[in-house]
Every structure is written in structure tokens, then in C-alpha cells.
Amino acid sequence: MTTHVPRYHRSTHREAILDFVRDRRAHLSAEEIYAGLRPNHPRLSMGTVYRNLHILVEQQRLHALHFSNGGDRYDARLEPHYHLACRRCGDVVDVDMPVLDQLDTFVRDHRGSFRIESHTVLFHGLCFACTQFERDVD
Amino acid sequence: MTTHVPRYHRSTHREAILDFVRDRRAHLSAEEIYAGLRPNHPRLSMGTVYRNLHILVEQQRLHALHFSNGGDRYDARLEPHYHLACRRCGDVVDVDMPVLDQLDTFVRDHRGSFRIESHTVLFHGLCFACTQFERDVD
DNA sequence: CTGGGTGCAAAATCTTTGCAGATCC
DNA sequence: GGATCTGCAAAGATTTTGCACCCAG
Numbered sequence: 179m180t181t182h183v184p185r186y187h188r189s190t191h192r193e194a195i196l197d198f199v200r201d202r203r204a205h206l207s208a209e210e211i212y213a214g215l216r217p218n219h220p221r222l223s224m225g226t227v228y229r230n231l232h233i234l235v236e237q238q239r240l241h242a243l244h245f246s247n248g249g250d251r252y253d254a255r256l257e258p259h260y261h262l263a264c265r266r267c268g269d270v271v272d273v274d275m276p277v278l279d280q281l282d283t284f285v286r287d288h289r290g291s292f293r294i295e296s297h298t299v300l301f302h303g304l305c306f307a308c309t310q311f312e313r314d315v316d
Numbered sequence: 317m318t319t320h321v322p323r324y325h326r327s328t329h330r331e332a333i334l335d336f337v338r339d340r341r342a343h344l345s346a347e348e349i350y351a352g353l354r355p356n357h358p359r360l361s362m363g364t365v366y367r368n369l370h371i372l373v374e375q376q377r378l379h380a381l382h383f384s385n386g387g388d389r390y391d392a393r394l395e396p397h398y399h400l401a402c403r404r405c406g407d408v409v410d411v412d413m414p415v416l417d418q419l420d421t422f423v424r425d426h427r428g429s430f431r432i433e434s435h436t437v438l439f440h441g442l443c444f445a446c447t448q449f450e451r452d453v454d
Numbered sequence: 455c456t457g458g459g460t461g462c463a464a465a466a467t468c469t470t471t472g473c474a475g476a477t478c479c
Numbered sequence: 480g481g482a483t484c485t486g487c488a489a490a491g492a493t494t495t496t497g498c499a500c501c502c503a504g
Contacts (some may be wrong), residue, residue: 291444
């Protein structure tokens with residue numbers, strides 16, 4: 179039982195999806211990608227968006243981010259970096275700070291049985307716009 | 317338009333859910349909680365589980381964890397701590413290392429417009445059992 | 455009493471998948 | 480030609496919600 183590895187063909191839609199996420203430099207949901215591409219790709223379907231997003235992640239041409247609200251989001255910035263999410267509006271931005279590679283090493287030494295591959299850091303809080311709607315946060 | 321804040325009553329189901337998550341000391345899904353309580357609470361429904369989990373999180377008596385595979389998981393351990401998730405089987409364990417409070421301060425100084433409240437760290441990798449199923453991971 | 459809590463089932467989300475035809479190599 | 484890609488619609492999986500009734504305060 180050897181797992182079949184497909185040799186992907188070239189696909190206009192797949193490239194369009196990748197380009198779209200790259201150009202936006204944002205953390206887009208499948209729905210946003212679909213809506214954004216629809217004008218120029220009227221025959222695009224959600225099934226195709228999902229199928230291609232999975233392939234692009236598998237090919238390491240996109241990274242998937244998992245959040246609380248709603249579904250996954252996709253990021254074309256491949257170097258490790260941290261994120262900051264607003265708990266009110268859900269907006270996600272990149273954090274401009276060095277990645278702490280030593281964390282992986284530290285945990286590796288303390289938990290040898292687990293093969294650590296990477297880590298993610300997510301900061302939680304309120305973006306500037308949303309702070310105005312939340313008064314007394316103790 | 318002032319948001320209505322309910323004064324929660326006492327509820328056998330809510331306490332049972334909280335006790336169950338506390339006793340298991342694990343990171344349980346709604347489904348697992350439902351299945352685990354069903355024997356002793358035959359009239360419990362999934363709707364009630366979800367409604368109470370939201371309330372317990374709002375009351376800060378549980379924390380919700382968000383992962384890629386499937387839905388949220390719930391944790392009764394309230395002090396900040398980090399997690400380690402196996403990308404193959406999805407198992408989640410606590411990481412025994414001090415929390416880096418200074419990260420919040422650091423990012424606060426570099427992104428004044430965002431009100432940082434906390435951060436989470438998630439390590440990714442393979443648990444010991446799953447390393448045996450994955451050979452050549454480059 | 456009044457407002458919260460619950461079961462139940464329907465609805466709402468979000469994502470996956472089967473299939474037939476089109477496309478790539 | 481054979482594997483991959485696609486639209487479409489149906490099916491899955493997960494979570495929310497409307498409603499009538501029950502229960503706590």
C-alpha cells in the first residue's frame with residue numbers, strides 16, 4: 179500500500195489563486211479568494227478553490243493559518259513569522275519580530291519523545307479601530 | 317444600545333460539563349464531552365453542550381483552543397501555558413516550559429496601535445507513536 | 455412571575471466529494 | 480491515452496438557532 183503521489187498538471191485556476199493571495203499580501207479565507215477571483219474567472223467554483231488551496235499548501239507554496247472564528251486563512255509569506263489577531267473584528271496582521279528558533283530546541287530537549295518541527299505564536303488583543311468599541315477592559 | 321448581560325442561573329448540565337473537562341485534564345472536543353457525559357446524562361443534547369461551552373469560556377472557567385483539524389477543544393487549566401500538537405493524529409499535550417510574558421511587552425512596544433492582551437504558542441510536530449508511520453521527513 | 459436553561463429538530467456554515475466532461479502532458 | 484483539473488450539485492461535518500416547555504431565583 180504505497181500512497182499515490184500525483185504529478186500535478188499546470189492549472190490556470192491554481193496559479194490565479196496563488197497570485198491572488200500573493201498580491202493581496204493578506205491572510206485570506208477561501209471565500210475571499212473565491213469572491214476576489216470571480217469577476218475575472220466566472221467559471222471558478224468553491225470546490226476548485228478548496229482543492230487548489232490544499233494542493234498549494236501541500237506544495238508549500240502557501241501556508242494555512244488556523245483561527246477561532248470561521249475557517250482557515252492562507253498566507254503567501256513563507257518565511258516563519260508571528261501573527262497578531264484582533265479578537266473583535268478578527269483581522270490578522272504580521273508581527274515584526276524575530277522568530278525564536280531556540281524555542282524548538284528548548285522543547286526538544288525537554289520532550290525528547292515528541293519530534294518538534296516548528297512552532298507558531300499568535301498574539302491576541304484588539305486592533306486600534308476595535309479598542310474604541312470596548313471600554314472597560316480590566 | 318447597551319448589550320444585555322445575562323445573570324446565569326445554576327445548571328446541572330453546565331457544572332457537569334465543567335467537571336468533566338476538569339477531571340479529564342485533557343483538551344476535549346464538544347463531541348467528546350457529549351459522548352462522555354451521555355451515559356450519566358441521557359437527556360443531554362449537543363445544543364446544550366455548545367451553549368454551555370460558550371458560557372463557560374465567557375465566564376473564564378474554561379479556555380478554548382483552536383486547531384486545524386476539526387473544531388475547538390476545551391481546557392480547564394487556566395494558567396497560561398503552551399501546547400504541542402501532533403500533526404498526524406492531532407493529539408495535543410501541554411508543554412512544560414515557562415510562559416514568555418516579555419513577548420507581549422516586546423510587541424506592545426513595537427506596535428503601539430494594537431492592544432496586546434496575551435499570546436499563545438503552539439508547537440507542531442509528531443508524537444512518538446506517529447513518528448513510526450512517517451519515514452523520510454526531510 | 456421572569457429570565458435563563460434545555461431538548462429537539464431545522465437551519466446555517468464550512469468543507470469535501472462523486473461524477474462526467476475538459477484539459478494537460 | 481492516462482492522469483489531472485473542473486463545474487456542479489449533493490453530501491458531510493460541525494455549530495447555531497427557533498421554539499415550546501422546564502426550572503432556578
